[in-house]
Amino acid sequence: MSEPTLVKGTYEEALKMVGHSTDVRFADVPIELGLIRAFTAMTEDANPTYWHKPTASELWDGLVAPPGLLTCLFMPMPWRPDGAVDRTVLGALVPLPGSTTINVSGEFTFFRPLRVGDWLNVVETVNSISPEKTTRLGVGHFVTTTAIYRDGEGGIVAEGISTMFRFDPAEAA
Amino acid sequence: MIIAGVAKGLTWEGVKVGEQLPELVLPITRLRAASHPAATRDYFPGHHDVEYAHAQGQPDIYVNTMFLHGVLDRLVLDWAGPAWFISRRKMAMLSSIYVGDTLTASGVVRKRRVTETEDRVVTIDIKVGTADGLRVTGETDLMLPWRHYYERTPGNE
Numbered sequence: 001m002s003e004p005t006l007v008k009g010t011y012e013e014a015l016k017m018v019g020h021s022t023d024v025r026f027a028d029v030p031i032e033l034g035l036i037r038a039f040t041a042m043t044e045d046a047n048p049t050y051w052h053k054p055t056a057s058e059l060w061d062g063l064v065a066p067p068g069l070l071t072c073l074f075m076p077m078p079w080r081p082d083g084a085v086d087r088t089v090l091g092a093l094v095p096l097p098g099s100t101t102i103n104v105s106g107e108f109t110f111f112r113p114l115r116v117g118d119w120l121n122v123v124e125t126v127n128s129i130s131p132e133k134t135t136r137l138g139v140g141h142f143v144t145t146t147a148i149y150r151d152g153e154g155g156i157v158a159e160g161i162s163t164m165f166r167f168d169p170a171e172a173a
Numbered sequence: 174m175i176i177a178g179v180a181k182g183l184t185w186e187g188v189k190v191g192e193q194l195p196e197l198v199l200p201i202t203r204l205r206a207a208s209h210p211a212a213t214r215d216y217f218p219g220h221h222d223v224e225y226a227h228a229q230g231q232p233d234i235y236v237n238t239m240f241l242h243g244v245l246d247r248l249v250l251d252w253a254g255p256a257w258f259i260s261r262r263k264m265a266m267l268s269s270i271y272v273g274d275t276l277t278a279s280g281v282v283r284k285r286r287v288t289e290t291e292d293r294v295v296t297i298d299i300k301v302g303t304a305d306g307l308r309v310t311g312e313t314d315l316m317l318p319w320r321h322y323y324e325r326t327p328g329n330e
Contacts, residue, residue: 038212042205043243049255059256067259068242075214100229102219103238107263136268137230169230 009095014129021125027073030119036065065114090124091143091164098140098166106162140167182254194252194280206272213239235269245311248278261314274303293317
């Protein structure tokens with residue numbers, strides 16, 4: 001995949017996006033067993049509520065997904081028949097000078113388990129954008145966004161706050 | 174292996190402040206590095222394209238945020254058991270973890286408390302390191318019981 005598109009601009013332009021919220025965006029797909037299997041195989045996670053329906057039904061009234069799958073549901077696919085959706089996260093759409101990004105930190109609150117069949121949607125909001133900072137990686141700005149994840153009935157499943165660094169690398173390795 | 178009729182694991186009475194969780198050791202093999210972008214649906218090139226990683230100033234491709242979420246969540250639920258609910262997870266990435274590294278995740282029980290709404294919550298402090306030092310810090314709240322919590326989920330009242 002080629003380098004993801006980042007909206008370029010100045011810090012002053014970026015500050016105008018503070019408080020901006022996205023439209024409601026649905027996950028490409030509902031939570032299903034294949035996604036859960038791929039995720040839990042990756043971490044070798046044998047938790048039976050992800051793998052074993054009788055146990056999951058006893059504890060959670062049905063199979064559940066690992067909490068870490070939440071944000072994966074909203075990543076764009078690299079190709080689709082109607083054209084790839086060329087975006088990563090809201091932080092990439094904030095106009096800033098930085099040519100690349102890296103996630104720095106995040107905090108997620110979960111209100112209920114993620115369930116097989118859940119088709120979730122998200123609304124993201126730009127919280128804050130730091131003045132220019134220099135880190136080990138380079139020079140750039142920290143962009144903090146919040147996200148509210150809802151189910152099809154409008155119930156809030158989870159909330160998240162994430163910080164990414166939009167930067168120009170100091171020196172190529 | 175699936176264990177039928179699973180033991181429910183840790184009880185509320187069994188939670189001891191200061192207890193160390195069993196460590197979780199996971200090598201970042203080429204297979205894991207190659208499969209994690211698909212498993213997390215994350216095709217950001219820093220996780221699969223070494224030239225892009227170099228241009229970012231990174232020595233190699235590195236594992237993504239969602240992979241680390243999965244590691245933190247596995248660490249605490251391997252210890253507590255599948256009847257517990259992860260109600261909060263905070264994570265800070267101090268430095269990246271690269272293909273070829275072996276990560277070790279460790280946790281310690283920092284506090285246990287009963288909230289105003291009578292939820293029983295355990296807070297775990299987490300560290301993830303490699304041979305090169307500390308890479309990730311985290312903090313996770315585990316909760317019992319879940320039904321009460323579900324019923325007061327915003328929008329589900």
